Amino acid sequence: MESCGTAVSCMAAAFLLLLLGLLSSMAQQNELQTGVAGGEVTLNCTGILPDSKLSQDTVVTWKYYDTLLCRIEKRNYWKTPAFIRGGFDIKAPYKQLWMQNLKLSDAGIYTCEYSSHKVRTSLHVFKLTISLDGHFLQNEVPELILMQNSSSPLPDLNIALFDSNNNRVTPELQNKSRQKYIVNLRKLEAMDSGTWVCQVHSDSPLIKQNISFAVKVLGFQNPVLERKYVTVDSTVILSWHLNSQKIRWRKGFTGQLNWKQQESANAHELLNFSVPAQGELLETKKSSIFLFEIPERKPESTIEVRLPKVHFNHSGQYQCQLEYQGRHAQSQIELVVMKVSANPVGPLSRGANMTLTCQVSRPLPPNAYLRWERVNGTKMDIKSSKQREVKLEVNISAAGLWSCHLIEDSERKISLHYHVATGKKDGTSKTTLAGKQDVSVSTVSGHEGTQNEQRLLSREELDD
Template sequence: MALNNFLISFLLHLGILLPVTADRHEYTVAGKPITLHCPDVKPNADQGTVYWKHNETNIVKFIKGEPWKVDRSNTKYKGVKNKNFSLEMSEAEGGLYTCDGSGIDKNVHLHILKVTSSPERYLLQGESLELQLHAPNLEQIMIAWTGPHNQKGHQPRWNLKDNNRRLQIKDLQVQDSGTWQCSVQGQMIPYKVTILGFLKPLEEEIFAAVNSTAMLSYELNFDPRDEKYINSIEVHQTQETLGKPISPNSNGSCPSRNISEVQFEDAGWYRCHLNVNRQSLNKTIHLVVMKVFAHPSGHLPKKGEMNLCCNISSPLPPGARLRWGAVDESVDTPHCLVIRTAGLWTCSLIVEEEVKISMNYTVGEEAQLQFPLISVTLGVGLPLVLLILVSGCLFAYITIKRKKLRVERMAQAKQHLLAKRTCQCQRKKSNDYHHT
């Protein structure tokens, strides 16, 4: 018994003096450089040869602390002097690595973490993608996926399988384009995903009122003229508006369209076709137009009624309804509404309790027969003023005419008087001669 205790004590002391031998598991990301270390024993000239082995094949040896390559043509491995018999690898390769020699016997199980995708190509908006983690000899590990823009957790379009090793993403959007991350044992494994498509959803609905403005946009999330796309994919787009083709822009994209004064006839489907590597992607914009009118048209008769009608260019989707509203009342109606109150009325299209579009219509009352004071004054006063002016002008004309006649008569009277005196003088002279 005492001998056994002595042996155990001796072995414990010997274990303190000798290097600790143990297996270790390390994980690294594919394509990433890594450095493996032997136990904390510094090389010196008294030590013998120490080998680094990969799957029992010698790759690097240390002779008296100096590193040497066993196979000089192999550039993946490099021994580092005075670095605890360190082994550097520019690109890690999985397997069993052994540091052996001079009392050192250490195994490192190196596991390469890698993420692959299916399919491995450019993806189009609306397609599905599967990302898979390759991590051998890892059974019970924590795996977490993170998408671009810090998307985490169980998204509605995400489906996790095989103990979270596989991630399926359905109905890809352009926001999913970017770097995805898989977190394993503290390691972050990046994987870049490229998705080509339109910045807005493939199925888009735009609402517009008659005589308003509508913008139809087909903007892409990439530039078709970029060399990295020109050399690897074929991009060709055509646009179709209500069945009529439209020529694309010079950069290969569908032109945006601005309808300044929307008419009811402009409603319909506007499509843009994007072809990439023999795959087609269609974006559709559904323009829904609203118009409001009164029947019969005109003003609301006193104590009468009128029909206000609100028409939508397409059938109402399930759960949608039209609502007529005024200042003091609100009524849900299919299309037309009988009103007896003048004023401002508003027709609104409501889809899932959200107002998509509203349009106002002002109803005026029929004018009543009245005689306003101003109208009467203007109607009577204007003729009176004209009569006064005409009378004044006529009076002045008559006065001037009379004065002119009076002057003429006085002139004639003077002439008659002068002629009479001349005759009298001549008669008197003739009498005097006679007497003489």
């Protein structure tokens, strides 16, 4: 090869090579496009003029690798069988290739040719599947499978997940290959229902793809474990609020409400229910082991029972259970009943003693205890129970109004008041009032509370 004769001729040659390279890059363009299986994507024929400005003899073709998909002339539009079967279409006026219902196998090289131009697009397809078709019960763990396909070597992906409240979720990676990633999410709660996002990222090639997917979690809007404190002879309503209407659950499910006094005891079915697909809640009362009612008026998708007069032995575990496709979810309300008594009932004679007993039907949690105190009394009139103690006795010699409080996390949950009267004898057999019990009831569950005021009178004894 001869060297350049002058500096000017060398510069001219260099400029010519640069210009040829630029023209070559303009004639053939390489692009990267990403899509999601089941979705759609539009591939551009970059640089082409709109239909109204194309010359009469302009021919546009689309190819998948070397397979001709379609040929577009000014007045003719010819499609191959591959084009017809593939769910393709052409978008005017810029001859874009519109692909619907993408599949992993659609990944590859698509080329648009017109005049002396070639636009080469590499289509990278992702497929995201979620276990159980995205329909879960609370406390179940979804499994996600992310797959990718491309004409180029598959990149190493970084995956980030965001829940329906746009909070980032750290998945547990179960299996990883360049083609398939399997991850497990955390246990789901009813509030997790909604649209989640899987964010896929790659540095080389540069990819950032957001894939949304729906999650529906059938369950209770109640806490998993709820505790209610009530007194004997009071009225209590136990409610479980389902979220089936809220999340528009379109599939049928069944359930039942069971009761047992202790963890180790046999369970008794109080009622069962069913919700047909797109139907209303149907309930059937099953048990008559004790008196309870099913209120007629209540919010939609609510399981509710009413105990009109609570007995001490009505305490225990009330468990509402859902069943869907052989899987189960449950929410439990623990009912704790309190009562007070005195021995002797009274009246309290001068110099005599009386034992007041405050008792709950079940062991209390570690952060709860019982406490006796005399209203307007001194610190000497206060006595507290020990941890997990279900009965608290106090020996008294002072009359007045005595109160037993159930305290949880430094908050009074319920109180019972017992009025201790005095008795006097003056030789003329004066009649006295004895042993009157005054009860104030406050039932509290979680952050919600209702108060029922009730007054109970013990027998009146006349002293001859």
